[in-house]
Amino acid sequence: MRCDTLWSNARLVTGVGEGLGLVERGCVAALDGKILYAGPALDAPPFEATSTIDCDGRWITPGLIDCHTHLVHGGDRSQEFELRLAGASYEEIARAGGGIVSTMRATRAASEDALVASALPRLDALIAEGVTTVEIKSGYGLDGPSELRMLRAARRLGVERRVRVATTFLGAHALPPEFAGDADGYIAMLCDTLLPQVAAAGLADAVDAFCEEIGFSLAQTERVFQAAAAHGLPIKLHAEQLSNLQGAALAARYHALSADHLEYLDDAGVAAMAQAGTVATLLPGAYYFVRETKQPPIAALRSAGVPIALATDCNPGTSPLTSLLLAMNMGATVFGLTVEECLLGVTRNAARALGLADTVGTLAVGLACDLAIWDIERPAELVYRMGFNPLHARIWRGQ
Numbered sequence: 451m452r453c454d455t456l457w458s459n460a461r462l463v464t465g466v467g468e469g470l471g472l473v474e475r476g477c478v479a480a481l482d483g484k485i486l487y488a489g490p491a492l493d494a495p496p497f498e499a500t501s502t503i504d505c506d507g508r509w510i511t512p513g514l515i516d517c518h519t520h521l522v523h524g525g526d527r528s529q530e531f532e533l534r535l536a537g538a539s540y541e542e543i544a545r546a547g548g549g550i551v552s553t554m555r556a557t558r559a560a561s562e563d564a565l566v567a568s569a570l571p572r573l574d575a576l577i578a579e580g581v582t583t584v585e586i587k588s589g590y591g592l593d594g595p596s597e598l599r600m601l602r603a604a605r606r607l608g609v610e611r612r613v614r615v616a617t618t619f620l621g622a623h624a625l626p627p628e629f630a631g632d633a634d635g636y637i638a639m640l641c642d643t644l645l646p647q648v649a650a651a652g653l654a655d656a657v658d659a660f661c662e663e664i665g666f667s668l669a670q671t672e673r674v675f676q677a678a679a680a681h682g683l684p685i686k687l688h689a690e691q692l693s694n695l696q697g698a699a700l701a702a703r704y705h706a707l708s709a710d711h712l713e714y715l716d717d718a719g720v721a722a723m724a725q726a727g728t729v730a731t732l733l734p735g736a737y738y739f740v741r742e743t744k745q746p747p748i749a750a751l752r753s754a755g756v757p758i759a760l761a762t763d764c765n766p767g768t769s770p771l772t773s774l775l776l777a778m779n780m781g782a783t784v785f786g787l788t789v790e791e792c793l794l795g796v797t798r799n800a801a802r803a804l805g806l807a808d809t810v811g812t813l814a815v816g817l818a819c820d821l822a823i824w825d826i827e828r829p830a831e832l833v834y835r836m837g838f839n840p841l842h843a844r845i846w847r848g849q
């Protein structure tokens with residue numbers, strides 16, 4: 451059988467079937483950028499490969515997927531970080547006009563080129579660790595032109611680099627100052643004017659909102675979901691990060707791809723997510739960085755069978771984290787996730803959180819041949835180390 455590239459003599463984390471789907475003596479074959487075969491070398495058909503790469507026993511995983519980032523933004527918030535070190539809380543700073551709105555000012559002042567240029571080093575840091583798919587949200591423009599500019603910048607990053615970019619429209623991230631006292635008016639503008647423009651321009655793959663006391667109410671969030679549904683866009687939600695507004699249950703009612711953060715999620719929310727098949731995307735970087743103490747209900751999510759994803763939440767305010775490997779380590783050490791949960795959280799379940807399970811996230815036949823090849827002896831090493839990158843090679847679409 452003809453194939454373009456054959457990676458032989460490898461050990462595989464396929465993510466197919468139960469658990470990690472480990473294969474000790476495996477190989478992967480790619481044709482036209484897709485996986486033609488991934489499994490035991492003994493069961494493989496005889497391949498006639500244009501090029502064969504001997505992996506020398508290295509481990510191959512699916513290319514990693516960072517399914518929740520705010521990679522595109524102007525400026526940083528290191529000054530706010532110093533304020534927090536001096537005792538101010540994230541919410542206090544937000545209510546005093548800092549927080550997301552301060553990044554909004556920097557983002558509004560940045561050109562599309564500047565947004566792309568400032569995001570590239572962050573994207574490159576993720577790519578260097580084997581990331582082949584990244585989600586990028588808008589939400590620091592908070593007006594029509596700036597939100598559209600952010601989304602165009604995010605799309606451009608997927609042209610500048612060999613990486614798949616899934617974009618998410620997060621207009622409902624914070625209330626911009628020009629709508630002070632009129633959150634309903636802002637939501638109406640988003641739903642009636644901006645979201646239709648975003649959808650018509652094909653600039654968003656999903657729609658997200660920040661459902662929180664310092665964000666938007668449950669009713670406002672539901673309006674955003676209805677507008678997204680009217681334009682055929684799937685939804686996600688920043689839910690239960692700082693308090694419990696029952697956002698995850700609402701998201702589940704609208705068949706959300708994922709509900710994210712979830713520190714304050716209750717049993718009813720867990721049950722609703724389980725029933726809808728909504729992925730729980732956990733963001734240990736944000737938990738760590740704001741020194742949250744309430745843990746997401748891992749045991750309840752686990753026993754209800756809610757799929758768990760892990761992401762960096764890379765953003766300037768609550769998670770200036772550009773390492774998905776470190777997010778995995780934090781998932782294990784801070785949230786008590788198993789190695790298997792961490793690895794599936796940045797591959798199979800992360801793909802599902804983006805609605806891309808039929809495209810990426812496992813080494814299943816027919817999916818994109820996005821691979822990460824690692825200099826490790828055991829898959830657990832990817833979760834165990836802190837600040838060490840054992841990536842040997844990264845393959846995107848078979849190349």
Ligand code: NIG
Pocket residue numbers: 549550553660688691736763765766767768769
């Ligand atoms: O995912 N929670 C809302 N959004 C971001 C934080 C944004 C910011 O502070 O700039 C998050 O944590």
Ligand code: FE
Pocket residue numbers: 518519520688763765
């Ligand atoms: Fe976020």
